Amino acid sequence: MKVRLENLAKQFGKILAVNNLNLTVRKNELLAVIGPSGCGKTTLLRLIAGLEAPDRGTIYLENKILFSKEKGIFVPPYRRKVGMVFQNYTLWPHMDIFHNIAYPLKIKRAKRNTVKREVERALSLVRLNHITKRYPHEISGGEQQRVALARALVMNPEILLLDEPLSNLDAKLREEMRFEIKRIQKETKLTVIYVTHDQNEAMAIADRIAVMRDGSLIQVDTPRKIYNYPKTEFVARFIGRTNLISCQVKEIGGKKVIELDGVVIKIDGIGDIPAGKRMFSIRPEDIKLTRKGEGGVGEIKSIIYLGNIVNYKLSIGSTDLEVQTTPAEVFEVGERVYLNICHATPVDQCP
Template identity: 45%
Template structure:
């Protein structure tokens, strides 16, 4: 039997929001499927939080259409604008908004009491949420007796207790330390898979979005630059902004000539010629001047003695140990390249090396890039 087609749980179509003369969200459209973890990713001021607040009903959009669970909650053409408390959404804010005068139990139970549920139903739901969040035995504690991670779980539990059609999370991990943030990433994914509730997640943290999301919409200037799976966003960026914003990139000025096998030969400013294993983004110019964007992990450092053809000469300037990897700064002519290798690659500072470029993303000269060139 063929698997049933996933249902669309959230529809955002042609969403536009202005603040005076500033267009904060400009004709944004996307859909979120059932059981999906969907992230809006971008720098501060890109429009991601405003988009989320429009979905929540905390901001009134100027144009567009929003559906939640198959129901229209906003439509500018029809004059529909359902209040936030009637949109069947759960919301977790950046600062958690846990009530300091209420116990864990009462914080989670509060929206259920406001909704008029019976006492036994309230208790059943709170106990179910506490078990899901691994917080049994903490129901009588006050917020000042909880860690930051526990307070965050209380806020999450309060949102989940209402059985929402969609859960909206606005940078909920930004106030946690690195170790706790990593732990909560795993917990959020577990809870999302366990409940099946789709999540609309807002973050500026690229690692967070890549690690947690089923799909990501990368935003800047109020528009979506690219929407796709994390692997697509990282490995196949469609615009210079996405290439530059997601991860670290070396920009190498060069002239390029493509080969039939999908690779290329590039001529560097110092006259050295390098062979690049695979090149993306070359549709605009098979031959010509531009920049090659190369991620640090797409460069290999080799012993110059017996190095294969197509490598270029470099010298190690700095080396940093990052735990599971080494990061090198390698001088190639006038260029300084960041290179990331495994722990089994060892070159001392000042060592001569052969630099092998495995993959790059070519930007024709007229395209430009938002990042800094290797220097």
């Protein structure tokens, strides 16, 4: 189901955790909310779940109002059709796995048979079937996370809220669970809002990514658009590695070039941009290096050879650039090479 947030705001003391936020989450979409710690992403989830009441704004589920300050509507969490998974699983340590998952059904006074059937359904959805009698401290972190997912899914929610669900797992399990979450989302056709601070996680599983900072959304786009066309310096820096350079855009012979510390560099793919001073985000892999050619020349300062890729630091005048190439041609430290930029995105500077 579609979730729509309008002018949402929440303040804790002097901190504006969520600041006049507008967002539409599409039906059956997996939206990743990403941002540095303390940016308000967890608060955003808690507002949608109904664990906190916003100070201002409206929350819609399809056309139904879940919260409206103006109209005095607050639908309590258990009537919102949301399931939520927290960072540290938060399974109840005094209940075994079966009772952890069955709890929401028991609160609803479901029949014993129904409870059993639904718990089994939820467990098979997360592919855990044989640990129902064990207690949370007796199973692994990955299993605990699956149980937490099953508990959230057992109520057949319309919306699944995930608050950094994988950050307590080790790297290998984390990757496995990403695919699991994606699979479960496809199987259940849930709308998922997924909060994380890990950009790789967001890139890997999200349909769209919302980048958040200081309680506001900076950019909401598909992973490819976020990566290739970051709107601000912050987004460019937060997602992936990048060179942020401030330089002059000029037109020479009908072609756009940039001038950096007096060096003119050929550049493609910056679109229609007026001449003048501008900030650009240039991904390291978007800079091509050649021994022979024309245009700007830089000097290689250091090399890190990683096998499948090679990372260089090179300098043009007083500016340092990061460059990433394939190992087809490897340059030496001190070598002077020609630069060719094949993609650059103009970004707004952050306040």
